[in-house]
Amino acid sequence: MNERSRLPGTPAPTRTFRNAQGMALAADAWGPVDGSQVLLLHGGGQNRHSWRGTGALLGKAGYYAVALDARGHGDSDWSPDGDYEQDAFVADLAAVVAALGERRPALMGASLGGINALIAVGEGNVEASALVLVDIAPRTEQAGSARVKAFLETNTRGFASLDEVADAVAAYRPGTKRGSTAGLAKNVRLGADGRYYWHWDPRFLEGRDRDIATRYARLVPAARALTIPALIVRGASSDVVSEEAVQEFLALCPHAEYLNVLDAGHMITGDTNDRFGQATLAFLARAH
Numbered sequence: 001m002n003e004r005s006r007l008p009g010t011p012a013p014t015r016t017f018r019n020a021q022g023m024a025l026a027a028d029a030w031g032p033v034d035g036s037q038v039l040l041l042h043g044g045g046q047n048r049h050s051w052r053g054t055g056a057l058l059g060k061a062g063y064y065a066v067a068l069d070a071r072g073h074g075d076s077d078w079s080p081d082g083d084y085e086q087d088a089f090v091a092d093l094a095a096v097v098a099a100l101g102e103r104r105p106a107l108m109g110a111s112l113g114g115i116n117a118l119i120a121v122g123e124g125n126v127e128a129s130a131l132v133l134v135d136i137a138p139r140t141e142q143a144g145s146a147r148v149k150a151f152l153e154t155n156t157r158g159f160a161s162l163d164e165v166a167d168a169v170a171a172y173r174p175g176t177k178r179g180s181t182a183g184l185a186k187n188v189r190l191g192a193d194g195r196y197y198w199h200w201d202p203r204f205l206e207g208r209d210r211d212i213a214t215r216y217a218r219l220v221p222a223a224r225a226l227t228i229p230a231l232i233v234r235g236a237s238s239d240v241v242s243e244e245a246v247q248e249f250l251a252l253c254p255h256a257e258y259l260n261v262l263d264a265g266h267m268i269t270g271d272t273n274d275r276f277g278q279a280t281l282a283f284l285a286r287a288h
Helices: 048-060 086-099 112-122 142-154 162-172 181-187 208-224 243-252 273-287
Strands: 015-018 024-030 037-041 064-068 106-110 130-134 188-190 196-198 230-235 257-261
Touching (some): 024 086, 037 048, 037 112, 106 112, 112 208, 142 162, 230 243
Parallel strands (some): 037 106, 106 130, 130 230
Antiparallel strands (some): 015 024, 188 196
């Protein structure tokens, strides 16, 4: 289990939910609690902090935005039995929506979070008012997905310093400005061995290979079943979601809107958070 400590000054979650098994699911929230709800779901290996810019923007606009740490990520509990299958994430999402009062929130999910949201809505597990898929579609590119997985696997043994963390991120995202070590501190924890580790359960990676081969058949009917307002967002330089994959999704869900974000890759919320936030604000205004 997780025996790593939060670095000094790292923000604690402002909300905590419980799933059906009693696991704690951490979250941050912005805006008035009686505002229209928007639930923000991060990608694999990320955490709620990737949404902080978008969350603050939504809150300022009057929405009640909640960014959730998925099980095994950030400040949420690690699964005691290592269950990181799709249905477990979807069940957690349904539990959080119920705890929020089942007021049909808009769901905004990046990568893994988008897959979970699409399944939850498309298979009838969650009632939502709108859906935003961020650089994810039923079909994903093997090479791009493999690069993400390789990045996560390479660093499971930790880092000697925060500078090493920053170097690793810069190597994964060539052409982007190297981030500050202070900004990365909230994404890592300090182990008893003095090394810094990404704050997610390494068991999350088990079975990732088979996901690409099996989830397509599940996501296609989920996309076809969508009736709520939907927006698919692609980073123009993404190697995970191709233009062809977006067009396939639009054929499955003809009423969906499409936003292609220039100067952004797979990690859109981190690459161009403000511009992405403004675009999704406009979509939510139309959807509501």
